[in-house]
Amino acid sequence: MLIDSFNRKIDYIRVSVTSxxxxxxLYCMPNTPMDWEPRENLLSYEELFQFLKVAIDEGVKxxxxxxxxxxxxxxxxxFVEMLRNYAPxxxxxxxxxxxxxxxxxxxxxxxGLNRVNISLDSLQRERVRKIAQKEALEKILAGIxxxxxxxxxxxxxSVIMKGVNSDEVVDLLEFARGKGVTIRFIEFMENSFAYxxxxxxxxxxxLAEIGKKYKFTQLERDNSPARYFQLEDGYKFGIIEPxxxxxxxxxxxxxxxxxxxxxxxxxxxxxxxxxxxxxxxDLERAKxxxxxxxxNKPEKNRWSEGEESNRRFFETGG
Ligand code: SAM
Ligand code: SF4
Numbered sequence: 174m175l176i177d178s179f180n181r182k183i184d185y186i187r188v189s190v191t192s193x194x195x196x197x198x199l200y201c202m203p204n205t206p207m208d209w210e211p212r213e214n215l216l217s218y219e220e221l222f223q224f225l226k227v228a229i230d231e232g233v234k235x236x237x238x239x240x241x242x243x244x245x246x247x248x249x250x251x252f253v254e255m256l257r258n259y260a261p262x263x264x265x266x267x268x269x270x271x272x273x274x275x276x277x278x279x280x281x282x283x284x285g286l287n288r289v290n291i292s293l294d295s296l297q298r299e300r301v302r303k304i305a306q307k308e309a310l311e312k313i314l315a316g317i318x319x320x321x322x323x324x325x326x327x328x329x330x331s332v333i334m335k336g337v338n339s340d341e342v343v344d345l346l347e348f349a350r351g352k353g354v355t356i357r358f359i360e361f362m363e364n365s366f367a368y369x370x371x372x373x374x375x376x377x378x379x380l381a382e383i384g385k386k387y388k389f390t391q392l393e394r395d396n397s398p399a400r401y402f403q404l405e406d407g408y409k410f411g412i413i414e415p416x417x418x419x420x421x422x423x424x425x426x427x428x429x430x431x432x433x434x435x436x437x438x439x440x441x442x443x444x445x446x447x448x449x450x451x452x453x454x455d456l457e458r459a460k461x462x463x464x465x466x467x468x469n470k471p472e473k474n475r476w477s478e479g480e481e482s483n484r485r486f487f488e489t490g491g
Contacts, residue, residue: 257285274316
């Protein structure tokens with residue numbers, strides 16, 4: 174079992190399978206060239222699998238595939254299948270911008286994927302085009318429907334930015350409720366790659382928007398990064414607020430980048446490389462590195478202190 178020095182059990186790993194993406198979201202990588210990551214630097218699926226077997230044997234119960242955009246890496250469903258065959262009880266989830274879900278949802282479900290988190294920042298076509306720098310709303314909506322149709326668990330994620338989509342909080346909530354899925358509103362996290370004019374719309378402001386139309390109560394917190402609330406009709410929604418003091422208290426996760434860096438916290442730069450050990454077939458060394466990264470996991474991020482991170486969300490997977 175992996176326990177960090179603050180007594181948190183680490184049983185969840187988020188794996189970025191590529192830093193590349195077909196979108197250029199304003200809050201993530203608005204100015205990044207389309208084709209910058211040399212492919213030979215990436216861990217192959219087989220190499221990722223070798224490492225994840227070690228992590229699963231050490232007690233990891235949940236793997237989330239993310240990116241960049243995980244669905245642009247070829248044969249992603251085959252990778253899901255490798256994990257599923259190794260660990261029938263593993264929870265396998267994926268975070269996606271949704272664009273390729275109409276084509277891939279069924280294959281992913283058959284390969285053994287349990288759930289998808291789909292990013293949806295606006296229901297207005299022009300706005301999505303502005304935020305993602307891609308004509309994408311129709312494909313995202315079709316992707317949500319397809320994922321539901323094939324029986325994947327679905328959650329929606331919306332990053333709320335002041336004056337960009339902050340007037341859509343209630344619309345997004347009602348859309349998600351209509352589909353019967355949970356939505357989580359994410360506070361914009363300041364980082365040096367984002368479009369510099371972006372302003373956070375705080376969790377308090379998001380709740381105030383919802384409060385203009387609905388009454389809700391807060392639910393007891395579990396180890397999810399979100400705080401959950403319930404409307405009077407029973408519908409549940411969440412807010413992810415990394416700026417809050419207690420955000421990291423129950424953190425149970427670490428991250429692996431596509432290039433083989435193991436990162437203890439989304440905010441932090443301290444990372445250790447597992448690629449060399451895996452390429453040398455030295456899985457004992459890979460296990461030692463995993464244990465060391467868990468041991469060195471920081472107590473909390475520094476967004477609550479008003480700092481900006483140099484972390485590239487498209488490398489760490491958000
Ligand atoms: N491409 C996929 C997607 O967009 O869902 C997966 C990778 S993305 C980096 C993972 C999550 O991070 C998304 O929900 C995205 O909205 C969120 N994200 C990216 N940059 C962010 C930022 N600066 N603040 C808050 N959330 C961010
Ligand atoms: Fe791509 Fe996701 Fe980043 Fe948007 S948030 S640019 S979809 S990786």
